[in-house]
Amino acid sequence: MRILPTTLLALSLLGTLPTACCSNPSPSTNSCQTPDETPTDPGTVQVTQLGSGQLNAAGQTWPYQLLKLEVPGRAATYAQWFPPRKPGVSPIVMLTKPYDGIAWTGEAVDAKWAARGAGIHPDDSEPHHGPGSSPIAFTPTTPDLIAGESFIYLFHDFGVLAVFGRFYAGGDLQNDRDDMNAGMRFLAQAPNVDTARIGVFGGSWGGYEALYAAADAPATVVPSVGVALSPLSDFAAEVDYVSRVVPSRVSAPAMRSRYQQFFEPYFRRIYATTGGDPVTPGTDYTRWTAAHLAASVQTPFLILHDDWDTLIPVEHTRALVAQAPQRFTPMYFQNLPAVDWNTLPPDHGPLLTQHVNVVITLSLGHLIVKLGAAEQPLYVPHAQGTVRAWLQGVRAAQAQGRDVSDVVPRLLELTDPRVVMLDASLGTLQPGAAFIAQEINAVWGTSLTETTVRSVLAPGLPTP
Structure with missing residues (x-):
């Protein structure tokens, strides 16, 4: 029951891959007894x-x-x-x-x-x-x-x-x-x-x-x-x-x-x-x-x-x-x-x-x-086009009458004023609210803006 590890898309934020160096660890031994x-x-x-x-x-x-x-x-x-x-x-x-x-x-x-x-x-x-x-x-x-x-x-x-x-x-x-x-x-x-x-x-x-x-x-x-x-x-x-x-x-x-x-x-x-x-x-x-x-x-x-x-x-x-x-x-x-x-x-x-x-x-x-802290910029990585492709599937489910109300809280989270979306493909930065407005507009044909997206999304996703 494996699941893909959290591949760190955010590395492109730095323009360089991080490196790590480890000293030789000391040996250890172990015994096993588990309690009830x-x-x-x-x-x-x-x-x-x-x-x-x-x-x-x-x-x-x-x-x-x-x-x-x-x-x-x-x-x-x-x-x-x-x-x-x-x-x-x-x-x-x-x-x-x-x-x-x-x-x-x-x-x-x-x-x-x-x-x-x-x-x-x-x-x-x-x-x-x-x-x-x-x-x-x-x-x-x-x-x-x-x-x-x-x-x-x-x-x-x-x-x-x-x-x-x-x-x-x-x-x-x-x-x-x-x-x-x-x-x-x-x-x-x-x-x-x-x-x-x-x-x-x-x-x-x-x-x-x-x-x-x-x-x-x-x-x-x-x-x-x-x-x-x-x-x-x-x-x-x-x-x-x-x-x-x-x-x-x-x-x-x-x-x-x-x-x-x-x-x-x-x-x-x-x-x-x-x-x-x-x-x-x-x-x-x-x-x-x-x-x-x-x-x-x-x-x-x-x-x-x-x-x-x-x-x-x-x-x-x-x-x-x-x-x-x-x-x-x-x-x-x-x-x-x-x-x-x-x-x-x-x-x-x-x-x-x-x-x-x-x-x-x-x-x-x-x-x-x-x-994160109250006044701290929060960088959230994404890969170009991936959120939009997912939202297209969400819209299709919505059109079939599926309950997709669980999506809105996740989108609103990314519109938090502290959030900065990092495009790991391009290395570009964008306010979270502007990014979500852009993706919603592209999929639902709306005209949301960085300043209106939170209030418009609060009741739910746009009608398909």
């Missing part, structure tokens, strides 16, 4: 710096640290930390990184996977791997790449904490949840953190991690905003979907087999925590459902989801939103043709792929607007 519960009090987290480096861009430098975070009784967690540079306190964005392969921990499991390199490999670091187990994809990353992804936040004087879940290293649901909690515990004790302005961001399995990072956050560092892309929010419903709903929708044997092979590594990790299929007596999903999240999450989340997502069906997000609409705000990418489940591959949906640049623009825009 995830405490939400700050507790204790021991921090060991394994390495350091810096991001260099536009004549500026952002130092970072490679950290080992240890909570008593748990496996170690690894994170890359860009501490705030400004005096006083600054906003923080925590990035959940479930799949990124890191080679600087000193652990044998990371060295093993780094030696294998990018590709499909046996899932043999997971303790329940055996004959018939499906392989998994491995994607190595470096501190340089994480620095590039973090740049847009760093440029706004935010701190950034990337927390690595290391799916390839094995473990279970609780282990991943503990990793995210260790990151939040670290923020509870790190200096210069504005505890009232913490954001969390993740997609797919990383979306699950973002939701649970917020659910388990110590009271002193509950995130003020979250963004989750196609998140897995209910594991009981997900097992039911793969085991019973997919076979009812998909009749082609080859496609059914693709689903089963894809999800097999995930099921091993889910069952290691819950005890098995939710229909089996003795299993326990009480802490792994939408109802648990609705009762536990205090952070307002924006959730973006394609309604043809075949990995995590959109119905799961609709169910989560229905349980706590005051906490979870959805925006759906709506496909217009009739769906044919036999031809849809297991992925997060065609529109999420087609409009990935727009997904990045809306996600970053939401986080930056919510976390």
Whole structure:
């Protein structure tokens, strides 16, 4: 359940690519014991710096640290930390990184996977791997790449904490949840953190991690905003979907087999925590459902989801939103043709792929607007023509009588007086209100201006 990383379109703002350099990290060891519960009090987290480096861009430098975070009784967690540079306190964005392969921990499991390199490999670091187990994809990353992804936040004087879940290293649901909690515990004790302005961001399995990072956050560092892309929010419903709903929708044997092979590594990790299929007596999903999240999450989340997502069906997000609409705000990418489940591959949906640049623009825009200072210019990247192409699809859905009211709040967000839209293709800047007025006019044939766009859009989109 991978999702495209937040490719930093904003690099063109600087006219030069940022570079990062990392010192050789120290080796480390690890032991694993997971508790039955995830405490939400700050507790204790021991921090060991394994390495350091810096991001260099536009004549500026952002130092970072490679950290080992240890909570008593748990496996170690690894994170890359860009501490705030400004005096006083600054906003923080925590990035959940479930799949990124890191080679600087000193652990044998990371060295093993780094030696294998990018590709499909046996899932043999997971303790329940055996004959018939499906392989998994491995994607190595470096501190340089994480620095590039973090740049847009760093440029706004935010701190950034990337927390690595290391799916390839094995473990279970609780282990991943503990990793995210260790990151939040670290923020509870790190200096210069504005505890009232913490954001969390993740997609797919990383979306699950973002939701649970917020659910388990110590009271002193509950995130003020979250963004989750196609998140897995209910594991009981997900097992039911793969085991019973997919076979009812998909009749082609080859496609059914693709689903089963894809999800097999995930099921091993889910069952290691819950005890098995939710229909089996003795299993326990009480802490792994939408109802648990609705009762536990205090952070307002924006959730973006394609309604043809075949990995995590959109119905799961609709169910989560229905349980706590005051906490979870959805925006759906709506496909217009009739769906044919036999031809849809297991992925997060065609529109999420087609409009990935727009997904990045809306996600970053939401986080930056919510976390930015009152008088601070906020740079939101976009790629030329992508927002207009997406809005053309929105207008077509509107013409079919679809409910597209979830689009207007995202557009109004980009008309915030602080927002400056950065065209990553051309390197040009434009006030957010002027940009949105321009795109609405091009698609709906209206005559909005920078000064009228907010008032005109407030009641809803123009009539098609």
